[in-house]
Amino acid sequence: MVHMLREESLGAKIAVQDGVLIYYCLQCSYNTPYKWNMKAHKLIHSGERPFVCNVCKKSFNRKGNLKTHLMVHLRDVSQ
Numbered sequence: 001m002v003h004m005l006r007e008e009s010l011g012a013k014i015a016v017q018d019g020v021l022i023y024y025c026l027q028c029s030y031n032t033p034y035k036w037n038m039k040a041h042k043l044i045h046s047g048e049r050p051f052v053c054n055v056c057k058k059s060f061n062r063k064g065n066l067k068t069h070l071m072v073h074l075r076d077v078s079q
């Protein structure tokens with residue numbers, strides 16, 4: 001039995017299956033069982049990307065994502 005709920009404030013649909021919640025993004029195929037993950041993901045669509053790569057100007061919504069991205073440039077340099 002699956003219940004689908006809609007959570008406007010979160011910009012997500014919530015599927016409840018056997019007492020387990022899964023959050024589905026309304027704007028892409030992203031889904032996660034964690035509400036805080038969905039909150040963080042939502043920033044992708046709201047355009048809040050305060051972390052900008054100073055090499056290629058690509059922007060990121062999370063500092064961790066920018067850090068991961070910077071490894072790409074480090075690899076470029078070493079090759």
Ligand SMILES: [Zn+2]
Pocket residue numbers: 025026027028029030041044045
């Ligand atoms: Zn999404």
Ligand SMILES: [Zn+2]
Pocket residue numbers: 053054055056057058069070073
């Ligand atoms: Zn970059």
